[in-house]
Amino acid sequence: MTTPISLETLPRHQAAIVDDIDWSRLATPEARRLRELGFDSGVPVQVLHRARLGAGPVACRIGRMTVALRRPVAGAIRVSIEPLAAE
Amino acid sequence: MEMPPLVAMVGNPNAGKSALFNALTGARQKVGNYPGVTVERHSGRLALDDGRPVELVDLPGAYSLEPSSPDERVTRDVLLGAQSGERRPDALVVVLDAANLDNHLRFAMQLIALGLPVVIALNMVDLAERDGLVLDPTVLARELGVPVVPTVAVRRRGIDTLRATLTGLVGTAAAPTAPAAPVEDIRTLQRRARALSKAATVSETPTRRWHHALDSVALHPVFGPILLVALLFVMFQAVFSWSEAPIGWIEDGFTALEAALKGMMPDGFLRSLLTDGVIAGVGAVLVFLPQILILFLFILVLEASGYMVRAAFLMDRMMAGVGLSGRAFIPLLSSFACAVPGIMATRTIEDEKDRLTTILIAPLMTCSARLPVYTIIIGAFIPARQVVPFVGLQGLVLLGLYLMGIVGAFVAALLLRRTVTKGESSGFMMEMPKYQLPRLHDVAIGLWSRAAIFLKRAGTTIALTTVVLWALLSFPQAPAGQSQVEYSVAGRIASGLEVIVRPIGFNHDIALALIPAMAAREVAVAAIGTAYAIDDTEDASGAKSLVDHLRGRWSLPTALAFLMWFVFAPQCISTIAVTRRETNGWRWPVFMLAYLFVTAYVMAGITFWLATFAGL
Numbered sequence: 001m002t003t004p005i006s007l008e009t010l011p012r013h014q015a016a017i018v019d020d021i022d023w024s025r026l027a028t029p030e031a032r033r034l035r036e037l038g039f040d041s042g043v044p045v046q047v048l049h050r051a052r053l054g055a056g057p058v059a060c061r062i063g064r065m066t067v068a069l070r071r072p073v074a075g076a077i078r079v080s081i082e083p084l085a086a087e
Numbered sequence: 088m089e090m091p092p093l094v095a096m097v098g099n100p101n102a103g104k105s106a107l108f109n110a111l112t113g114a115r116q117k118v119g120n121y122p123g124v125t126v127e128r129h130s131g132r133l134a135l136d137d138g139r140p141v142e143l144v145d146l147p148g149a150y151s152l153e154p155s156s157p158d159e160r161v162t163r164d165v166l167l168g169a170q171s172g173e174r175r176p177d178a179l180v181v182v183l184d185a186a187n188l189d190n191h192l193r194f195a196m197q198l199i200a201l202g203l204p205v206v207i208a209l210n211m212v213d214l215a216e217r218d219g220l221v222l223d224p225t226v227l228a229r230e231l232g233v234p235v236v237p238t239v240a241v242r243r244r245g246i247d248t249l250r251a252t253l254t255g256l257v258g259t260a261a262a263p264t265a266p267a268a269p270v271e272d273i274r275t276l277q278r279r280a281r282a283l284s285k286a287a288t289v290s291e292t293p294t295r296r297w298h299h300a301l302d303s304v305a306l307h308p309v310f311g312p313i314l315l316v317a318l319l320f321v322m323f324q325a326v327f328s329w330s331e332a333p334i335g336w337i338e339d340g341f342t343a344l345e346a347a348l349k350g351m352m353p354d355g356f357l358r359s360l361l362t363d364g365v366i367a368g369v370g371a372v373l374v375f376l377p378q379i380l381i382l383f384l385f386i387l388v389l390e391a392s393g394y395m396v397r398a399a400f401l402m403d404r405m406m407a408g409v410g411l412s413g414r415a416f417i418p419l420l421s422s423f424a425c426a427v428p429g430i431m432a433t434r435t436i437e438d439e440k441d442r443l444t445t446i447l448i449a450p451l452m453t454c455s456a457r458l459p460v461y462t463i464i465i466g467a468f469i470p471a472r473q474v475v476p477f478v479g480l481q482g483l484v485l486l487g488l489y490l491m492g493i494v495g496a497f498v499a500a501l502l503l504r505r506t507v508t509k510g511e512s513s514g515f516m517m518e519m520p521k522y523q524l525p526r527l528h529d530v531a532i533g534l535w536s537r538a539a540i541f542l543k544r545a546g547t548t549i550a551l552t553t554v555v556l557w558a559l560l561s562f563p564q565a566p567a568g569q570s571q572v573e574y575s576v577a578g579r580i581a582s583g584l585e586v587i588v589r590p591i592g593f594n595h596d597i598a599l600a601l602i603p604a605m606a607a608r609e610v611a612v613a614a615i616g617t618a619y620a621i622d623d624t625e626d627a628s629g630a631k632s633l634v635d636h637l638r639g640r641w642s643l644p645t646a647l648a649f650l651m652w653f654v655f656a657p658q659c660i661s662t663i664a665v666t667r668r669e670t671n672g673w674r675w676p677v678f679m680l681a682y683l684f685v686t687a688y689v690m691a692g693i694t695f696w697l698a699t700f701a702g703l
Contacts, residue, residue, distance in 0.1 A: 033150070036194075037516070048299070049306040051311075051401055056400075057515055064186050064187055066519040067518055068518075069515075070516070073516065
């Protein structure tokens, strides 16, 4: 694993883990909401759907929840692919 | 008299709080699936096992004690005892979604730290188990130091245990301590919550969930939008086709009533008031009850099933294009039924400018009160032929009017966001609840409350307006050979207004109808109905239907201009009132009135002249 991936570019249904979140790219209320929804380093995530029209939001699975995020926010979340699932 | 102890229900959105509240109090409340559907104060009485009464209040769903919307601010302020007009709760029922424990536990831990007596309702355990998640409530209770009761609100499971636990908590527990300072930041709490949730999990199997299969269609890049458009089309088509039979029954009922009255009473002032005024006016509006109920049925089912949030997801890109977020989609779609609940639903929009823009464009969504107007005009002027099998021309024109409102709203939002509500665009971050089969009982309650509101309007505002209008139309009595409508007081007022609306193709009857329609749009139909009923007395036949009258007196360009006027004109006192309340002043409702009337005038004018030049 060399290039870091963000949640924005993570392939669909690829199990991954949040590495870290670039809080500086997010507005304060956005950052807080993201934390409240459970985004944090070490948490498993998965991209479920992308709204393709234009560059619509991303629906991802975090914990047992499905959360919709806009692309710029997803881009601030750096993830790495789980070694077990990556094979 | 001493106030009963106050117990507050708190929890994340989608934890099933409202359903649990209903199960505990038996109160009638809408159970939706959209985060933040509980925006008003909902309270109910509950008798504890030892007979003591308590007041139960259902607080708006929140993710933490740091509010990011007006809703969440209410929740925090009540919990801290800082909300004016509300005492600090004596105990809390913290509602958690068992299937979402790691996330919901963090908020629960913050709530426990407040120092109030707490019982945790571990709700929707059945769904969690079906989902392959088995939890041990005793581990949770031990680690958190508060009682934990597994519940299934919709099946009334665990309700008795919850009430028994509450009986032990209220009053007998130590006096609430001062709110503890939030010692830990969100991330630390979240990590503790995750560890705890893991400890309480007996087994977890990653089962294939059926709503994932649904989502792969509903959120599909191609099929998702197609499904959304198809659903909306079926909805509008159903409004027309399913309602035919019940409308016929209502019409027959009113005709029979009118005939019975005419047989019983001598011809004269009172009979005219009852038949031409009350029955003609109220009847003209009541026939639309079936259509309004069908529309609400669709909206309630879509909301309760969890599909609405998927629609918001699909719509976010488009909404972002005009400076709004997908969150605005739910208030706007509700506005198709009525702008008043739609505007109230904007309270869940976090960004102030975003919210204001949504309020200002909400009246452009075609509300159910416009349906009577659209239906009668379309019925009279648009031929009922099939364009392709199952797609009627009338349905297409109706769809066109809805689309016109939507396009108008988007253009308005785009312009407003660049001028009066300028600001950074807000984000879109939303939890997507699981799909649920809507419960018949909840949908029935929702429909009944909508019908009750409509019937009350028909019985009061509309009946009164039509009676006043009947009086204005009947006096003074016209001499023989002159039109009663033209000669009456209302006719003379309308003649003044006609000067203004003549350039956009409106005739005297329309000018007349616009006056009472200020109170509520659907009165326009009743007003025209009343005017023609009165004029009809000179008619030998006396039995022409409203549609026949319209065909005889209006040209097609006039009818089209009239339809276009109703797409934009802000003719609804309730909407203006709720806008004033939600924006704290007269500034924005006045602005709304001005911009919508100007748009309505210009658009109706363009329609009239284009249609005239096109030779229609």
